[in-house]
Amino acid sequence: MKGQSNGGRGVCSPERGGAQDKRTTHHNTTHHHNGKSNNNNGSCGGSASSETAHDSKKGGTSPASEAIPIVWPPKFAIGLTNKEKEEDFLAIKGAKLPQRPKKRAKFIQRTINLVSPGGWLCDLTLERYEVREKKITKKINNNGARELMYIRIIGVNNRRYAHIGDVIFAVIKGVVLNMSLERSEVVKAVIVRTCKELKRDNNMIIRYDDNAAVERSDVVLYEYCQEIESNLKNYNAVGVDNFAIESDRVSFSINNEKGKTIPIIKDCSLKIPSGQFWMLLGPNGCGKSTLLKILAGLLSPTDGFVHVRKPRSYVFQNPDHQVVMPTVEADVAFGLGQFNLTNDETKLRVAKALTAVDMYDYLQRPVQTLSGGQKQRVAIAGALVEECKVLLLDELTTFLDATDQVGVIKAVKNALSSSEDVTALWVTHRLEELEYADGAVYMEDGRVVMHGEVSNIMNSIEARKASYSDDINS
Ligand SMILES: Nc1ncnc2c1ncn2[C@@H]1O[C@H](COP(=O)(O)OP(=O)(O)OP(=O)(O)O)[C@@H](O)[C@H]1O
Known part of the structure; x- marks a missing residue:
């Protein structure tokens, strides 16, 4: 959904407040029970030990x-x-x-x-x-x-x-x-x-x-x-293998103003292994952003199932929506308010996240002095600082020049390699970005038509390119 306004920072952790601006939401994942303390009848009896x-x-x-x-x-x-x-x-x-x-x-x-x-x-x-x-x-x-x-x-x-x-x-x-x-x-x-x-x-x-x-x-x-x-x-069932992102026959429709149901996403299945950097690509309007939002939990599928490791973070495409605090440090630290950390812990996590996207040197920089690509990297750091397991990245390079484009891709790659099990799905319609991916999903007209190795997808796209040459690599 190109040009969509997200009305906020643009990094969205559905686990921490759904589609709302994370600055107005709270961490709502609780781990406050355990088996023992919650058992009112904890004495041994019945089957004994x-x-x-x-x-x-x-x-x-x-x-x-x-x-x-x-x-x-x-x-x-x-x-x-x-x-x-x-x-x-x-x-x-x-x-x-x-x-x-x-x-x-x-x-x-x-x-x-x-x-x-x-x-x-x-x-x-x-x-x-x-x-x-x-x-x-x-x-x-x-x-x-x-x-x-x-x-x-x-x-x-x-x-x-x-x-x-x-x-x-x-x-x-x-x-x-x-x-x-x-x-x-x-x-x-x-x-x-x-x-x-x-x-x-x-x-x-x-x-x-x-x-x-x-x-x-x-x-x-x-x-x-x-x-x-x-x-x-x-066992071999959805969500059981080591996949960080899975969708199974996911469909999504909207009702237009005349009440007619318009299918946007049709029967989409995909599996993305943990720790990998995958790309989701296809021509304009094929449904990439919509599918990504479903995976992020921002939209509910009309049909089918989704399993995405949590916490997951969604980063929007417009860099001007990404970063809103006065300095880089303050911006990245913002999301940590919900975790009750000490100052030292906060600083450490911010430093780690900024280092992962190669922005640590910009710690004290006013955000308005950053380039678009640098803002995107700060936004990604904002997601990483909350220790998300899955990054869902929606056409981050759309508004960037070639240098910034590569800088942001490399930042994501680096973030993945400096963490054990962060997985990223990157939506793009730029074919040349595929060379950085571990795998790819290719969509057309609301459907996943290819899924797997980059080289296969690349070849296949090249073969199909004539049909949408205006869209790919535009
Ligand atoms: N809420 C909506 N109301 C009407 N149409 C919608 C809505 N959301 C998505 N669509 C339509 O669904 C199709 C897929 O949109 P989507 O933004 O997911 O595509 P995309 O592949 O990400 O496109 P792009 O590469 O241009 O960003 C488009 O035709 C779009 O106009």
């Missing part, structure tokens, strides 16, 4: 040497249900599973109570088609004794299960999990990813129950998340 539960019930898969304390009962239990699962429940209980969501939830709660007494329950129901992520949670009071989080998730096909992990992650981040899983390997893989994220981010205890509800109604077989993690390589 999980080592015992694990060893005796699972038949000798010994946990890794690192001892993981198990909190019992878990605060949440999660049941995944769909048609197949309903039949499983039915077989177990010898009863018909109620169809109405509230009744069904209670039924499932009772069933899961057998295996996680006193826990809070999450019932994840895989529904077809209509329910989207944002509309998921509904709290139902259960006689004041405990609460049940009833969550409906869409599950049209295996690909869509990728969202389950995100939802679980969002809803119950910070609590202990106890899961009853689908038999589907894909669902399992998504849950595994969630477990991994929960453990990594919160040092949490994960209880993992594989088909327990299918096999037995009264005992859950537990495994440790290390075991799950060690099995990760066996």
